[in-house]
Amino acid sequence: MTAAGPTLRVHAVEPRSRANGPGTRFVVWVQGCTLGCPGCFNPGTHDATAGRDVEVAELLAQLAASGAEGLTVSGGEPLEQAAGVLALLRGARAQGRSTLVFSGFALDELRARPLGPEIIAELDVLIDGRYVARERLGVGLRGSANQQVRLLTDRYAEADIAAVPEAEVRIGPDGAVVLSGVAPLPLRRR
Numbered sequence: 001m002t003a004a005g006p007t008l009r010v011h012a013v014e015p016r017s018r019a020n021g022p023g024t025r026f027v028v029w030v031q032g033c034t035l036g037c038p039g040c041f042n043p044g045t046h047d048a049t050a051g052r053d054v055e056v057a058e059l060l061a062q063l064a065a066s067g068a069e070g071l072t073v074s075g076g077e078p079l080e081q082a083a084g085v086l087a088l089l090r091g092a093r094a095q096g097r098s099t100l101v102f103s104g105f106a107l108d109e110l111r112a113r114p115l116g117p118e119i120i121a122e123l124d125v126l127i128d129g130r131y132v133a134r135e136r137l138g139v140g141l142r143g144s145a146n147q148q149v150r151l152l153t154d155r156y157a158e159a160d161i162a163a164v165p166e167a168e169v170r171i172g173p174d175g176a177v178v179l180s181g182v183a184p185l186p187l188r189r190r
């Protein structure tokens with residue numbers, strides 16, 4: 001009997017998004033965040049007991065099937081599930097996908113967290129920092145002006161980030177409307 005692989009507590013998955021990083025992206029919104037930014041767009045992701053457990057291997061199989069250019073991990077707070085996120089990022093890179101993480105932790109905080117340096121080493125793009133409502137921005141992948149987009153490899157240029165739409169609307173087969181991106185309208189957001 002083989003040991004179970006790493007899992008992630010997941011809020012939602014979108015196989016092909018264009019508003020959560022450059023190109024087409026497989027997006028995983030993790031479940032659970034303790035940072036409590038006032039005005040957070042995703043309060044439904046805060047409760048770490050909500051959502052569902054998904055094996056990282058299953059997410060990687062979905063990523064491979066999606067044909068997406070890259071993986072984006074958002075939340076919720078990815079660094080509060082560091083082991084699972086690290087396994088997911090490594091698996092994505094092994095598939096040749098680009099990697100991007102949205103974290104509410106600032107870069108210095110990330111470096112000091114368990115597995116923080118290892119996660120940073122697996123990223124092409126990091127957007128870091130709390131959401132600060134009074135500095136609301138909503139362009140270039142930044143929810144607020146204090147956040148920074150860090151190009152950690154040469155895979156993308158600033159023009160690639162600037163070309164990402166601020167929001168997208170997806171209408172599911174059941175008619176449900178889901179809005180995502182950094183400048184969503186007041187609809188349900190992932």
Ligand code: SF4
Nearest residue numbers: 033036037040104131
């Ligand atoms: S870090 Fe992100 S998910 Fe967590 S409270 Fe802040 S904006 Fe919301």
